[in-house]
Amino acid sequence: MKVRAGFTLAYQCPQPTQMLLVLDVHPSRRPDLLTDATVHFDPPVEARGYIDGFGNACTRITAPAGTIQISSEFLIHDSGRPDVVAWDALQHDIKDLPDDVLVFLLGSRYCDTDRLGDFAWANFSNTPPGWARVQAICDFVHSHIAFNYQNADALRTAYGGFTDRTGVCRDFAHLAITLCRCMNIPARYCTGYLGDIGVPPVPDPMDFSAWFQAYLGGNWYTFDARHNKPRIGRILMATGRDATDVALSTSFGQSQLVRFEVVTDEAT
Structure with a gap:
């Protein structure tokens, strides 16, 4: 199966502004690319790429004063199979976890494990x-959480999602990740493309999506608390402790997002 994906973003900056971007396809998916997935800038700017500590492809630019448009579009091969379900995947003892996985047991900016630990153990300790x-x-x-674009809040933590009981896909992911970590299951935040492939289309504008991965049986497995069923055609962009690590853009100065368009669909 071929998937067409891409985006067009535009930012307005009152002065030249340093920006960190996480907009590339994740290195693990690059072998599946059928066309170039270069990120383009208008006006052209010097861009420097690097791989961060989580293995994500990142880009550094200086956005000029005024409006800069950032875009990319590509074709990628996908197996067409839904997310793997492995009911026999075992939970590791902490002593058996690889060193680089331990960080995904710790609390982080949006995953406030200290506020949800008691609830997690009271409600999930009797589950297998x-x-x-x-x-x-x-x-x-x-x-527990009702999805509503109008209730998005960039400052909401996992505990906030737990108490507000509303939010967007990142809130589902943060709460699920936090509860997993409270139960000593390593979990990491994922961002990427997820189009309406294999499911009835929804009327909302296409957006980037958030889900999470849990480390079980020596592998990272995909889970999606918002949709809560295996989906087809995920295209991973980045993983991290929470949304902070995988933000599409981080501006070191004032900037305003003035255009946001995302496309993900099956290519015929």
């Missing part, structure tokens, strides 16, 4: 450890 426990957490989060 491993896949079933992560799925039980997803089931809870899916039913």
Whole structure:
């Protein structure tokens, strides 16, 4: 299956502004690209790429004063199969976890484990450890939070999503990640493309999506507390501790997003 994906963003800056961008396809998906996935800038600027500590492809630019448009469009091969479901995937003892996975057990900017630990142990300690426990957490989060674009809040943490009971895909992911970490299951935040492929289309404008991965049985497995069912055609862009690590753009100065368009669909 071929998937067409891309975006057009535009930012307005009152003065030259340093920006950090996480807009590339994740290095793990680059072998699947069928066309070039270069990020273009209008007006042209000097861009320097690097791989961050989480393995994400990042770009540094100096946005000029005025408006800069950033865009990319590409074709990528996808298996056409839904997310893997592995009910036999086991939960590791902490002593058996790889060193580089331990950071995904810790609290972070949006995953305030210290405020949800007691709730997690009271509600999920009797679930079977491993896949079933992560799925039980997803089931809870899916039913606990009501999705509503109008209630997006860039400052909302996992505990905020827990108490507000409303939000967008990042809020589902943050709460599920936090509950997993409270139960000693490493979990990391994911961002990328997820179009309406294999499901009825929704009327909302296309957006980038957030989900998470849990480390079970020696592998990172995809979970999605918002949709709570395997989906087809995910295109990973970045992973990190939470949304801070994978922000599409981080401006070191004043900037305003003035255009936001995303496309993801099956190419015929």
